[in-house]
Amino acid sequence: MYDFDWSSIPGALPFLWQGMKVSLGITAVAVAAGIAWGTVLAVMRLSSARAVSLFAAGYVGLFRSVPLVMVLLWFFLIVPSLLRDVLRLSHATDLRLASAMVAFALFEAAYYSEIIRAGIQSVSKGQRAAALALGMTPLQAMWHVVLPQAFRNMLPLLLTQAIILFQDTSLVYVSALADFFGAAYKVGDRDGRLVEMLLFAGAVYFVLCSAASWAVRLLRRRVLA
Amino acid sequence: MISVRDVYKSYGEVEVLAACSVDVRKGEVIVVCGPSGSGKSTLIKCINGLEPFERGQIVVDGVEVGRRGTNLSRLRARVGMVFQQFELFPHMKVIDNLTIAQVKVLGRSREEARRKALALLDRVGLREHADKHPGQLSGGQQQRVAIARSLALDPVCMLFDEPTSALDPEMINEVLDVMVGLARDGMTMVVVTHEMGFARKVASRVVFMDQGRIVEEAPTAEFFAQPKTDRARQFLSKVLHH
Numbered sequence: 001m002y003d004f005d006w007s008s009i010p011g012a013l014p015f016l017w018q019g020m021k022v023s024l025g026i027t028a029v030a031v032a033a034g035i036a037w038g039t040v041l042a043v044m045r046l047s048s049a050r051a052v053s054l055f056a057a058g059y060v061g062l063f064r065s066v067p068l069v070m071v072l073l074w075f076f077l078i079v080p081s082l083l084r085d086v087l088r089l090s091h092a093t094d095l096r097l098a099s100a101m102v103a104f105a106l107f108e109a110a111y112y113s114e115i116i117r118a119g120i121q122s123v124s125k126g127q128r129a130a131a132l133a134l135g136m137t138p139l140q141a142m143w144h145v146v147l148p149q150a151f152r153n154m155l156p157l158l159l160t161q162a163i164i165l166f167q168d169t170s171l172v173y174v175s176a177l178a179d180f181f182g183a184a185y186k187v188g189d190r191d192g193r194l195v196e197m198l199l200f201a202g203a204v205y206f207v208l209c210s211a212a213s214w215a216v217r218l219l220r221r222r223v224l225a
Numbered sequence: 226m227i228s229v230r231d232v233y234k235s236y237g238e239v240e241v242l243a244a245c246s247v248d249v250r251k252g253e254v255i256v257v258c259g260p261s262g263s264g265k266s267t268l269i270k271c272i273n274g275l276e277p278f279e280r281g282q283i284v285v286d287g288v289e290v291g292r293r294g295t296n297l298s299r300l301r302a303r304v305g306m307v308f309q310q311f312e313l314f315p316h317m318k319v320i321d322n323l324t325i326a327q328v329k330v331l332g333r334s335r336e337e338a339r340r341k342a343l344a345l346l347d348r349v350g351l352r353e354h355a356d357k358h359p360g361q362l363s364g365g366q367q368q369r370v371a372i373a374r375s376l377a378l379d380p381v382c383m384l385f386d387e388p389t390s391a392l393d394p395e396m397i398n399e400v401l402d403v404m405v406g407l408a409r410d411g412m413t414m415v416v417v418t419h420e421m422g423f424a425r426k427v428a429s430r431v432v433f434m435d436q437g438r439i440v441e442e443a444p445t446a447e448f449f450a451q452p453k454t455d456r457a458r459q460f461l462s463k464v465l466h467h
């Protein structure tokens with residue numbers, strides 16, 4: 001029978017909290033940037049200009065058919081050296097966090113754009129017609145009339161996607177960046193208590209994500225009410 | 226003011242407008258009627274460029290609608306349109322429904338837009354509802370707000386697509402009263418409706434459509450007294466005996 005020993009956890013909490021801040025930071029940036037870029041992609045996808053629509057479809061198709069881990073690795077291998085050259089940074093500058101944020105934002109945008117596209121299509125055609133009939137340009141109609149209603153309809157889905165994203169940030173361990181999961185792994189490895197640390201980290205993910213899902217369900221009920 | 230010349234339009238194989246021609250003079254009120262699917266909505270959507278058409282010519286207040294390079298948004302800002310389903314913006318307060326296009330399209334200041342909006346809400350009898358959301362109003366009230374929203378842009382003419390057919394019977398008159406008032410004030414109007422009482426009261430001519438064609442166009446009294454086609458006679462006996 002395995003002998004559990006949880007004694008290394010209390011001392012590791014400050015370090016784990018640093019990791020949690022990295023995880024939350026990546027999530028926040030990726031959600032914000034992913035929704036912004038995803039909205040642009042969704043609008044492009046629905047454009048009547050064929051080239052524009054094809055570009056968006058290609059982008060979404062590409063990112064949805066490669067594993068996230070692979071995208072992350074590309075970015076860790078390529079983006080830091082690229083940025084260093086462009087910005088003339090010293091080699092000491094740690095760009096792993098920035099690369100992770102960019103990678104997640106670009107990847108998540110593909111998923112967000114599909115949610116947002118469905119949201120846009122859920123707004124009745126008459127709303128757009130009424131906006132156009134008032135002299136708004138197609139972009140004004142999209143921005144002032146269609147998107148606000150689309151976002152209201154799809155808010156629960158967007159938040160659910162954010163919860164998935166938060167879990168997926170653990171994948172940055174491939175770059176040895178100390179997010180929450182990475183921090184837990186390091187501590188457990190150091191103290192020879194990997195099993196306990198990973199169980200503990202899992203429990204934290206479980207509690208946070210369950211609470212967030214529960215909040216989304218409450219919100220959904222209020223939005224639909 | 227509005228001139229429609231020999232307009233054709235089809236959705237794929239289906240021809241929905243064929244050889245449609247009609248003229249509306251400044252200050253005139255025209256009623257368009259006809260059975261479901263006869264192309265009435267499509268015709269008035271072509272007039273403000275919401276639907277493209279393949280052949281023919283439409284000129285509104287000197288602007289050629291179908292020509293490439295016509296600034297359709299600018300034209301639509303000068304042509305009011307009222308929809309069967311109201312199409313108020315549900316995420317905005319009533320007052321914001323009336324100001325948004327004034328500010329974003331005409332570039333008016335917020336204060337000026339607000340003054341104008343409140344005056345128009347007053348005119349349709351809904352000033353005290355300015356800070357509500359459309360969902361809190363009855364259908365008749367929503368449609369009056371929609372009319373005020375169009376008027377806020379000082380349109381040169383107004384298009385109505387069955388403005389009362391989604392309403393409960395007891396609310397129809399409050400909307401028609403607003404429209405009659407508009408007509409009496411000299412607004413140029415094209416009204417798709419089956420409200421023949423309204424037609425008799427303010428329309429100078431009635432246009433009857435069937436299967437994408439304008440099969441009859443006559444001064445109002447003449448249209449009701451002696452419709453020339455069998456289709457119009459059948460249609461009239463149906464809507465009048467309701």
Ligand SMILES: Nc1ncnc2c1ncn2[C@@H]1O[C@H](COP(=O)(O)OP(=O)(O)OP(=O)(O)O)[C@@H](O)[C@H]1O
Binds near residue numbers: 236241261262263267
């Ligand atoms: N987007 C569309 N795609 C294909 N066919 C369409 C489309 N919109 C309208 N139609 C067809 O065009 C014809 C005319 O439609 P329209 O809406 O102009 O008729 P209407 O006279 O306004 O009818 P109603 O009294 O039911 O409102 C109909 O046969 C309809 O099925």
Ligand SMILES: [Mg+2]
Binds near residue numbers: 265266267386387
């Ligand atoms: Mg119609």
